[in-house]
Amino acid sequence: SSGINAEYGYPPRLRCFDTKQLSMKFERGMDHEVVAFHILSDDWKKIVLLQSDRHVEFQTQDGIYYKTRIPTFGRDLCYYNRAAELFIGASGPQVYRLNLCKGTFMNPIDTLSTGINVTHIHPQHSLLMFGTDSGTVECWDPRSRTRCSTLTVLDTKNITCLQSNKILELAVGTESGQVILYDIRSTKPVLTKDHHYEKPINSIHFYNSDSENYVISACSKSFKVWHKDSGKPFTAIESDEDICDVAWYEGSGMFFFANEGQKMKTYFIPSLGPAPKWCWFLDNLTEELEESTENVVYDDYKFVTNEELDSLGLSHLIGTNYLRAYMHGFFIDMKLYREVKEIVNPFAFEEYKKDLVDKKLKSQMSDRVVIKKLPKINKSLAKKDIQKGSKLMEDDRFGSLFTNPDFEVDEESEQFKLINPTVRKQESKSSDFTLYNSASEAEESEEEESVVQHKKVKRKREMKLVSCESESAIYSKKTSAATTVPLGERLSENTGVVASSTQLFGAREMKVEMESEKKPYKSKRTEEMKQHQTERRQLGRSASSLLRKQRGKFWRGRKVG
Numbered sequence: 001s002s003g004i005n006a007e008y009g010y011p012p013r014l015r016c017f018d019t020k021q022l023s024m025k026f027e028r029g030m031d032h033e034v035v036a037f038h039i040l041s042d043d044w045k046k047i048v049l050l051q052s053d054r055h056v057e058f059q060t061q062d063g064i065y066y067k068t069r070i071p072t073f074g075r076d077l078c079y080y081n082r083a084a085e086l087f088i089g090a091s092g093p094q095v096y097r098l099n100l101c102k103g104t105f106m107n108p109i110d111t112l113s114t115g116i117n118v119t120h121i122h123p124q125h126s127l128l129m130f131g132t133d134s135g136t137v138e139c140w141d142p143r144s145r146t147r148c149s150t151l152t153v154l155d156t157k158n159i160t161c162l163q164s165n166k167i168l169e170l171a172v173g174t175e176s177g178q179v180i181l182y183d184i185r186s187t188k189p190v191l192t193k194d195h196h197y198e199k200p201i202n203s204i205h206f207y208n209s210d211s212e213n214y215v216i217s218a219c220s221k222s223f224k225v226w227h228k229d230s231g232k233p234f235t236a237i238e239s240d241e242d243i244c245d246v247a248w249y250e251g252s253g254m255f256f257f258a259n260e261g262q263k264m265k266t267y268f269i270p271s272l273g274p275a276p277k278w279c280w281f282l283d284n285l286t287e288e289l290e291e292s293t294e295n296v297v298y299d300d301y302k303f304v305t306n307e308e309l310d311s312l313g314l315s316h317l318i319g320t321n322y323l324r325a326y327m328h329g330f331f332i333d334m335k336l337y338r339e340v341k342e343i344v345n346p347f348a349f350e351e352y353k354k355d356l357v358d359k360k361l362k363s364q365m366s367d368r369v370v371i372k373k374l375p376k377i378n379k380s381l382a383k384k385d386i387q388k389g390s391k392l393m394e395d396d397r398f399g400s401l402f403t404n405p406d407f408e409v410d411e412e413s414e415q416f417k418l419i420n421p422t423v424r425k426q427e428s429k430s431s432d433f434t435l436y437n438s439a440s441e442a443e444e445s446e447e448e449e450s451v452v453q454h455k456k457v458k459r460k461r462e463m464k465l466v467s468c469e470s471e472s473a474i475y476s477k478k479t480s481a482a483t484t485v486p487l488g489e490r491l492s493e494n495t496g497v498v499a500s501s502t503q504l505f506g507a508r509e510m511k512v513e514m515e516s517e518k519k520p521y522k523s524k525r526t527e528e529m530k531q532h533q534t535e536r537r538q539l540g541r542s543a544s545s546l547l548r549k550q551r552g553k554f555w556r557g558r559k560v561g
Contacts, residue, residue, distance in 0.1 A: 002019045002020075002278070003016050003017060003018055003019060003025060003043070003044045004016070004017040004019065004247075004256065005017075005037070005039065005044060005047070006258065006264055007034040007037060007049075009033055010033075011029065012029070012030040012031070012032060012033045012034065013027055013028060013029045013030060014027070014028045014030060014034070014037075014047075014049075014059075015027045015028075016044050019276070019278040019279075020278060022278070022279070025044075028059070028063070030049075030051070030057075031051075031053070032051040032052045032053045032055070033051065033052045034049050034050065034051055034052075035050045035051065035052055035074055035075065035076070036049075036050045036074070036075075036076050036077050037049045037050065038077060038078065038079050038086075040079060040100075044061075045060055045061040046058075046059075046060060047059045048077070048079070048086065050074045050076075050077050050088065051074075052073070054069050054070050054071075054072065054073055054074060055067055055068070055069050055070075056068050056069070056070060056074070056077075056086075056088065056098065068098075070088060070090060070096050071090075071092070071096075072090040072091045072092040072094075073090060073091045074088050074089070074090045074091075075089050075090060075091065075115070075116060075117055075118075076088075076089045076116070076117065076118045076119045077089065077119060078119040078120060078121050079121075080121055080126065080128075080142055082126060083099075083101075083142065084099065084100045084101040085097055085098065085099050085100070085106070085142070086098040086099075086100060087109075087119050087121075087128065088119075089116030089117065089118065089119040089130060090115070090116060091115045092114075092115065092116075093110060093111050093112070093113060093114055093115070093116075094108040094109065094110055094111070095108055095109040095111065095116055095119065095130060096108050097109065107145075109128075109140060109145060111130060111132065111138050112132075112134075112136070112138065112150070113130075113132030113133060113134040113136060113138070114132075114133060114134065115132065115133040116130050116131070116132055116133075117131050117132065117133055117158055117159055117160055118130070118131040118159060118160060118161060118162050119131075119162075120162040120163070120164065121142075122164045123164070124166075124167055125167065126142055127139055127140075127141070127148070127164075127184075128140040128141070128142050129162050129164070129170070131158075131159030131160070131161070131162050131172070132159060133157065133158045133159075134157070135152065135153050135154075135156045135157050135158065135159065136150055136151060136152050136153065136159070137150070137151040137153065137159060137162065137170075137172060138150050138151075139151070139184075151172075151182065151187060152187070153172055153174060153180060155176070156174040156175060156176055156178070157175060158174070158175040158200070159172060159173070159174060159175075160173050160174065160175055160200040160201050160202060161173030161200075161201045161202060161203060161204050162204075163204035163205065163206065165206035165208070166208075168183050168184050168185060169181065169182070169183065169184075169206075170182045170183075170184050171204045171206070171215065171217075173200070173201025173202070173203075173204055173217065174200070174201060175200045176198055176200075177194060177195040177196065177197050177198050177199050177200065177201060177219050178192055178193065178194050178195070178201070179192070179193045179194075179195075179201055179204060179215065179217045180192050180193075181193075181215070181228070191228075191229075191231050192231075193215070193217065193224075193226060193231050195217070195219045195221075195222055195224065197219055197220075197221045197222060199219040199220045199221050200219065200220070201217055201218070201219050202218060202219060202220065202243065202244065202245055202246075203216075203217065203218040203243075203245055203246040204216070204217050204218075205217075205246070205248045206228070207225070207272060212227070213227070213228040213229065214226065214227060214228060214234055214272070215227075215228050216246070216248060216255075218243050218245075218246040218257075219243065220242040220243050220244075221238065221239070221242070221243070222236055222237065222238050222239070222243075223236065223237040223238075223239070223243065223246060223255070223257070223267075224236045224237075225269070225272070235269065237267060239257065239259060239265070240261075241259040241260045241261040242259060242260045243257055243258070243259050244258040244259055244260065245257075245258040246258070249276055251273060251276075252272075252273045252274055252275060252276045253268055253269040253270055253271065253272035253273040253274070253275070254266065254267070254268050254275065254276060254279075254282075255267045255268075255269070268282055268286075270282075270283075270286045300333065300334050301324070301331040301332060301333060301334060302331070302332050302333075302334050302337040303326065303329055303330070303331055303332075304329055304330055304331075304332055304337070305328060305329040306328075306329065308329075309323075309330065311344070312337075312340050312341070312344055313340075313344070314332070314340060317332075318330070322336065374386075375393075375402040375403070377401070377402050377403065377404070377405055377407070377408045378401055378402055378407070378408060378409055380411065381401070381402075381409070382402055
């Protein structure tokens with residue numbers, strides 16, 4: 001079964017995904033990060049890994065099989081299956097050869113550069129290609145281990161990617177973000193494509209079909225598909241995270257992006273090929289998207305109706321190629337429409353400029369502070385409308401509320417105060433008013449005023465006063481009435497009981513018993529506490545029975561005197 005292998009940076013680990021089950025098959029942890037890896041078998045069971053600590057590690061389905069070390073830090077590796085040799089490019093001028101059949105290192109290949117960035121083997125004629133950090137591509141024959149030629153790439157220092165196509169085509173990716181196509185028989189480039197990001201190219205693929213031939217290239221910022229012959233762009237994808245590598249599932253339009261994010265991104269381009277067999281459901285999705293009809297928008301045409309054609313004097317063009325019938329009108333070329341418009345109305349542009357100036361002036365005036373005067377009718381309602389911003393005064397349907405005196409609300413009436421207890425009575429000498437700093441302060445003040453107003457109305461209803469007199473008049477009436485009443489009656493009313501008795505010889509005796517002073521007000525809580533204390537006293541028991549009593553001495557027999 002086919003699978004997908006991916007290497008993660010931190011923590012360093014290798015994951016294998018099974019395409020049949022669309023799930024992860026296994027995950028292995030490693031001691032160091034992987035610089036490059038290659039699958040030696042047709043499936044995932046044999047893998048060679050080049051690690052950042054100069055180790056070359058071989059893994060099988062059971063785990064680590066063998067581990068060896070190279071003299072310098074490795075940068076890339078490739079496998080030559082005809083001789084079962086592994087070529088490892090490193091930071092030095094030598095390319096190390098590891099023979100997997102004999103299990104030993106062979107004599108290395110000495111290059112003319114100071115470091116090897118990328119290694120590549122042509123799949124058809126097995127030509128070895130090494131991209132160096134000196135801006136050259138060295139080609140070697142693996143049979144005789146001799147240098148065939150050296151290609152110098154202009155205006156670059158580092159070669160970051162190599163890819164061959166068919167027999168004679170070679171694509172070179174540079175550090176400055178350029179993809180250069182060569183014919184291996186010539187040193188002159190056939191085509192140069194720039195990504196315009198100045199980021200090194202990390203992946204190149206060739207797409208060949210009967211109708212079109214494309215080149216698929218990627219840098220850390222973008223992924224581009226362009227025509228091989230002309231260099232015209234076909235499509236492009238910009239990634240949020242930096243792209244590290246791109247893997248293409250050959251024969252389909254599916255691509256896998258290894259990036260600096262946590263998840264591996266997957267893209268499907270139906271025009272490049274069908275979906276793989278293990279994710280056939282993607283074809284159904286693309287077919288449904290193709291079936292959805294979309295309205296065609298003509299950017300270079302202007303839609304006009306029959307009335308507009310008559311006003312422009314172009315009704316004689318109906319039925320010609322200058323007009324395209326659509327719905328209830330026609331599409332006319334934008335250039336022709338503008339020319340005719342200028343002839344019919346030569347001052348249209350001046351009117352358009354005037355409208356733009358008026359709009360800008362209105363927008364500037366809208367930012368100014370506008371002082372709104374309150375109407376005389378329903379002033380409190382208008383004030384609330386301005387505070388809430390409901391724009392009730394600007395609505396034509398409710399305009400008569402603030403102009404017609406028949407709709408004026410009498411807020412002083414008792415009926416209005418009972419129905420609307422939250423109304424605040426504000427009397428100001430001037431027409432100015434102040435707004436609350438926040439909505440919370442306004443709500444609190446309205447609640448407090450509503451409680452006070454409701455209590456006042458309730459007291460008025462209970463008192464039912466007949467006439468309102470001043471306190472001085474009421475006090476004078478009381479004092480004058482009190483002086484006319486005899487002393488005995490006044491004492492009986494104010495002080496309590498008056499007792500009189502008659503004695504002999506006509507003597508009379510009068511006793512006045514004064515009432516005791518009124519007891520002070522006691523709250524309900526104090527009464528409850530007193531009652532509770534009395535109950536506790538009644539239920540209380542002495543603790544004398546709990547004390548230890550003196551015990552008598554035990555009998556020790558009869559005392560002998």
